[in-house]
Amino acid sequence: LTFDQIGFYLALRGLTGAPVEVLIGGWVAKMAAAAIFSVLTGVYLAVFEKEPLSHEAKRLRDVFDVLTYRQRYEALLASAGRDGLTGLLDRGRFETEAPRRVKQALSSGRPISVVMLDVDHFKSINDRFGHTAGDEALRALARGLDAAVREDDLLFRFGGEEFVMLCEGLKHEDAVRFAERLRKLAKATDAGPDIELKLSIGLATGPTDGGDLPTLLACADQRLYRAKKAGRDRVVGQRDVPPAAMTANPALA
Numbered sequence: 637l638t639f640d641q642i643g644f645y646l647a648l649r650g651l652t653g654a655p656v657e658v659l660i661g662g663w664v665a666k667m668a669a670a671a672i673f674s675v676l677t678g679v680y681l682a683v684f685e686k687e688p689l690s691h692e693a694k695r696l697r698d699v700f701d702v703l704t705y706r707q708r709y710e711a712l713l714a715s716a717g718r719d720g721l722t723g724l725l726d727r728g729r730f731e732t733e734a735p736r737r738v739k740q741a742l743s744s745g746r747p748i749s750v751v752m753l754d755v756d757h758f759k760s761i762n763d764r765f766g767h768t769a770g771d772e773a774l775r776a777l778a779r780g781l782d783a784a785v786r787e788d789d790l791l792f793r794f795g796g797e798e799f800v801m802l803c804e805g806l807k808h809e810d811a812v813r814f815a816e817r818l819r820k821l822a823k824a825t826d827a828g829p830d831i832e833l834k835l836s837i838g839l840a841t842g843p844t845d846g847g848d849l850p851t852l853l854a855c856a857d858q859r860l861y862r863a864k865k866a867g868r869d870r871v872v873g874q875r876d877v878p879p880a881a882m883t884a885n886p887a888l889a
Contacts, residue, residue, distance in 0.1 A: 641666055738849045742848075750842075752838050752860045755777070761831060769831065773833060814872040822864070836869065839859065841873075
């Protein structure tokens, strides 16, 4: 404020010949306004913006983060595009992130797999144990899947009890083995008393199965359907399901 007042005064003196009293009077007024503002801001922060006690000493420069609500902004940014139930990336983030990730991988010559996972007979879990138990089961599964994926993989809650994963850099055979580990992980998940989670999984790998996200997603979805029709609790990739494994009941969970 002092430098601002000096600059303003020099310009004013050059234009109008203002006396030095203008400099002093203006400086005093600005300092008084700054002092009043600081006191009022301190009162506001003390009364309305109380934070939990912390043993960490605040630095003077931290006042900027407080006044700009940086902590709240970062929390909001972190939660944007997250599913409210599981904390995973949501369908909206899939629509924005997945096309870019697939295009980037394929343009650089790297394989990328779209893995669709669906919890078998999830409706029966809700019917038998209640929706609250079903929600807890989904949370437990989401935590397990999120801990199992690689650092660069993207895991989305696609809707309901369905999840989609993007795995870049894995050959199709490796992606199938990875999906098989996830299927076994789901069965071992502590989802609640008397609740066992089973996954049907379909996956497609580009560029072999398609050169863009819609094609890969449709292919993975078709293979997920085959996994369910073949008896569920299995992974289906590029290899066809043996006809002998097909069940007579075409109903899907």
